[in-house]
Structure formats: structure tokens, C-alpha cells
Amino acid sequence: MPVRIAGASSTAFGRHTESSSRELFSDAAAAAVSDAGIIPRDVEAVYVGNFMGDVVEDQGHMGALLAEAAGAREAESVRIESACASGGSAVRAAVNAVRAGSRDVVLVGGAEMMYTVSTPAITDALANAADNEYENQAGLTFPGIYALMARAYLREFDATREDLAHVAVKNHANGVANPVAQFHRECTVEDVLDARPIASPLGLFDCCPVSDGASAAVVVSESYASEAGLDAPISIVGSGQSSDSLALQDRASMTRTPAAERAADEAYEEAGIGPEDADVCEVHDCFTIAEVLAVEALGLYERGEGVRGAREGETALDGRVPVNPSGGLLAKGHPVGVTGVGQIVELAKQLEGRHPNQVPDARVGLAHNVGGSGASASVHVLRGEGY
């Protein structure tokens, strides 16, 4: 049963050090609710993605906190956490609640504050997404984990650091026009290759930034949309989610993300489409290598061929299948628990024909959200009616 998106909005991603998750979510939720043409009291459930509130804001119980901030204090509320895939998991929980007939109006969102703490503290907080007993204790942090994956990929396939750099160049170019993006500055392949090394072979521009931000979307049943006369032309027609071992060491391959492959298969099957039907994609490019793995997991490219996307311009705005027209995590930013909802906000705008980087005639959008180094993944298929 398809569910509808009635409204969606994100705050700017980036630096909001004078704010808090409560305040940021209040802004995003108010905009999404207004966009939907409802009032906060119509909201029956609030599902929020948040990863590090406990550590960074000394604040858990974000479901109730953010429901109240959205003006829906009596609604059911819960926080959903699957590391950097928290947002996508929250979207899936909303889809389940509506499909189950349990709720007709769900506000799904996320909020995250990351800038307010020091770089070592944020590295520690992010490391909670990896396997503490087996990875963190050994000194691995996420740039290191993805650098291992990048090294393995470059060794296994016919690919170079320059190929990865093209991902950063494309996504930074896309970010320029997106008002909610954290960065609005283009970069060149040379900039990426010459940037400060973070974890070889990844340099500064291969890595997404630390970001504050919030996103929200109003997900409703078809019957509610119809009875309330809402303008809700976008449907979530497929939802998939799967897992893998938390630690990289336990995977059969470092150059595949099978959880995302399974999530994509499930979402495609529900939607009755295949990767060839995608018009626009928002994927989890926390590092340049991650976008390459993402387009392969989604079946847009064969294994080892994903680097062609950015290098040949096939995933550019005017390419065969635009990937991350929002700027992606690399340029738009990555408030970790928010990202999966932020992707839905971007895709909703695309399918309604009102995105600053509009993909012409976009009717089918894919959202691909990953937690950790691939231990959690969700994929959603959105369909518009044309605009």
C-alpha cells in the first residue's frame, strides 16, 4: 500500500552552534507541517532519527522532546537509531505505521548537533557507530574504515584516486545551488587530490563534513490525503532495509555493501521497478568511495564500474541518472541521524519539480542511506505523478 508524502522541509545544514536539536527540529517540523497543509495537532506520531544526542547534548528521549518541539506533544513518539542510517530507518517506521493502519499522519524527522563539540569528541561520538570491542579498541575511526574500503576497491578494480575525486567534484558542484547545503563552493580534481590527507587514500574533500541540522517530512495514508484534501502527489512505493556485521573484519568483502544490496532488492520488488527506472538518486556519500559502493549496491552499475558514474559524467545533473543533485553528504552536509530524512526531502522536491537542481521529468527517486560501514542500510523508492 503506497503512503503519501504531504510535506517536507530541511533547515540549512552546517553550523548552528547557538541552537539545539529541539530548536532546529522545531523549525524543520513547522515548515514540513505547513507545507503539508495540516496543523501540528493533526500529527498522530513523531518518529525521529538521532544518533548522538546522548553523548553531545546529554539528551536522550529525543522522540518525546522533538514531538513536543513540533507542537505534537500528545502524539506517539519514538527515537529510531541505526547510526548514520537512523533517518532512513525512521522513514521506514513511518511507512510501517501507516501501512499497518495504526497511524494516518506521521511526522518523520531527525535532528543532530555535531558542531558544538570538539573534533576529538565528535570522532569519539561517531565511533559509537562501529564495533567498539573489535574496531574502536584497535584504533579505527570512520575515515580509517572507509579508507580501508577505498584501498581495497582501488586494488581490486581498475580505479584510481582521481576517479574518486570526480565524486567530490560533482557533489560540490551540485551543492552550490542548494540553499540548505553546508558548502557552496566548487572544487576541481586537483583540489581534491592536493587536499590535506585524512586517511590515505582519502583527503579532506573525499570526506563529508561535521554538520548540525534537522529535516522533517509528513507521511500520510492515501485515505487521509484524500479525505483531508491534501496536495500530496508523491508516494513512497518501496521500502527496504537490511543489516550486515557491524565490524568490517567480519564481511566477506570490503568492496561490497550487501545490506544495501538487499535493501535495494526489497524496495525495488515492492515498487515493481528496477534500477533502470530511477530518474534521480540521493545516496549515502559520507566518503567518495561510499558513493561508488552505493551506485553499485543499487544496481545502477556493475561491481567495479561505479567509478564510471562521476568520471564519465553519467551521474551528473545532466547525466543518464543524476546522483546526489542535492550535493550529497559531501557538500550538503551530514547531520548523521538526519541524513536519511534529508534525502526524502530532496527527492520530494525533485518529484514535485521544485528543486534548485531540478532533474527534468523526474518521476522515480531512490534514497539510499547507510549506517556505519554498511551494517545498516535502507532504500526507499519514491514516485511522483509528473509535474
Next chain:
Amino acid sequence: MPVRIAGASSTAFGRHTESSSRELFSDAAAAAVSDAGIIPRDVEAVYVGNFMGDVVEDQGHMGALLAEAAGAREAESVRIESACASGGSAVRAAVNAVRAGSRDVVLVGGAEMMYTVSTPAITDALANAADNEYENQAGLTFPGIYALMARAYLREFDATREDLAHVAVKNHANGVANPVAQFHRECTVEDVLDARPIASPLGLFDCCPVSDGASAAVVVSESYASEAGLDAPISIVGSGQSSDSLALQDRASMTRTPAAERAADEAYEEAGIGPEDADVCEVHDCFTIAEVLAVEALGLYERGEGVRGAREGETALDGRVPVNPSGGLLAKGHPVGVTGVGQIVELAKQLEGRHPNQVPDARVGLAHNVGGSGASASVHVLRGEGY
């Protein structure tokens, strides 16, 4: 659409300082899966309640971690958090997933490690369930919050500290026979009244302990239970969840828990029953006053009458409506993110006629799980076929 419980198990609650959430959950999950008569690979989704892993174990992303620990690493997984109501919210997510037709076999569980850190650290970690900006910054901790509620209750109604003490006496008596309970020692009203003060009017025996523990239950669709030939006579026939302001200061009353009232109303309506139909209840008695508020929120007693339950023996094992035959949070223990699932495990045993404190002819069970001082609440109605 009812969903079935095919298996359920808890580890002992208490002190497991040589263990971890991963290990405890592995034990609980293996027992629940075995009890269900399935194998781990049959599990399609793993929803886990956990509150303080980030702070206490430096471990977030518990969904994927615990799915792997359960032998279901490819299953969908997610962590659900609504403070001390995380477990109940995870049960509700499982119900939604099965009702939505998205999953046929969900392992719902929880794990929490609390003993491994110092008392000040655990007080800090628990405080994340309150409103950090408005409560914690003012010096409130949870014993203090519930003491305020108890004071308000004793002032507003015809009730005494001794009335509250009867709740502790009853639940400690019940805990003696429960092998998974943390405490196996009876206490008297005098013991409770003379115990070390924690936050006046609450003394040591008015407060639940700090606990490590894990619980798991296998929730399946009716069609799966039937096709796989599972022995799954218990159904979840009602699920309700609601919220309230995070901070106590924003409530209209300190002697009511409206989120729990709404959750109960919703669960009753789904189940087509009323409070008078309950044969056995597991309620959230994190403090003695909390059980009084719980039985009133469930409609078992009018406002101001809840103290009668324990005082008059009406909620004792041989009373009109036994409440917390498990020993409750006070005696069984309260690994916070686990408790809501632990209640389901206890009720399943009751409805199957194999509980150490068996309530005769129990056919309808209520689970009442609360987060914070009442900002989150879930209520589930379970029905057995008799035994």
C-alpha cells in the same frame, strides 16, 4: 490484525559485570528463538530497545550489533529508544511491521548494561531521559522527579508513605519465586519506612535498582505461525502509545500520567476490552509511586484510589487483579531499555500457565511501560487461549 508471540525469554536481571549487551542479548535471543521452535536465520527483523549503550558501553548502532549477536546478521535491524519505555516501543514497532505485512518474523528484544559504571555515572546516564535544558540543569535526577510526584500525590489524596510502602512489600514478595529477578528477599512495611532516604518521601525500597539484563521475544504473523506449525497461543491484540511533555514542569498535573492513559485507551480499543477484563498486569513501578500512577492510568482504579491496590491486597498474587507478579521493576530489576520486553516475556509465561507466580486462569494480560516521568508510554494487551 492480531500478531502472535511464538517464544520469549529473559536473562537473569541483576549484575553481569563480566558481560556486555552483546553477550546478554545473545543468550536471551537464543532462548527465545529456541522457545519459538525456529532458527535464527528465520528471523526477518530485529528491533531492540536500549537506552544507554552510547554512554555506558561506548556503543551505539545496537540494532545491527544485537542482530548479529542473535545470529540474524542479514535481518533488518534497528534500535528503538524512548528512555525507559524503549522496550515497549520496540514491541510496538514489531507489531506494526507484522501488521503492515512487511515482516512475518520479528525478534524484539533489549539489552542494557548499567552496573558496569559508577553510581554518579549511571545517575548522569539516566538523567538523559529527562529534559536536560530544564530539569537536569536545575539539579533534578529521577529519584527527585518521582519524589516530587509522590509528594504531590500524598498531599492531593488521602494517602501516606505507608501506602506506598505496601507496593514495595508486595513486589519484593513476588520477586522471591522469580528466577530472573534481581532480588529474592521479602521486606516489611517497617523495612521500607526505615530504609535509607533517597529523595524524600522515597526511601531505598521505594526505588528500583540498577540492573544489567536482556530480554527477547519472537513476534510472528498468524499466517506464519500456522504455516510453520508453531506453538504460538499468545496474541498481542492491542497496542497503544502516546507522549507528553518531557519536563514535569510542563504538565497540567503531577499526579497523572496522561500519556499512559491515552496509550491504555488505544490498546483497550484495539483489543475490544476494558480494564475490568485484565487478569494480570505488569506495570512500570520504577518507584512505588509509579505503580500507583500506573494502575490509575490503566483504569484499574479511580484517581487517588490506586494506593488501595497494594494496601488492601487487591493487586497481590491472590488479589482481584494481580499487578507485577514478576516482582516488577522494584524487585525483578530495571535494565531500562529492556523492561518493556521483559514485561511481555513475563506475561507470555503467565498466559501459557508456566509462570513461577502463576495467576490462575490468566487469559488477558496488560503491559504498561513508561519513559522518563511519563513523557512516553506504551500499553500492550496480550490474550491467551487458556491453558
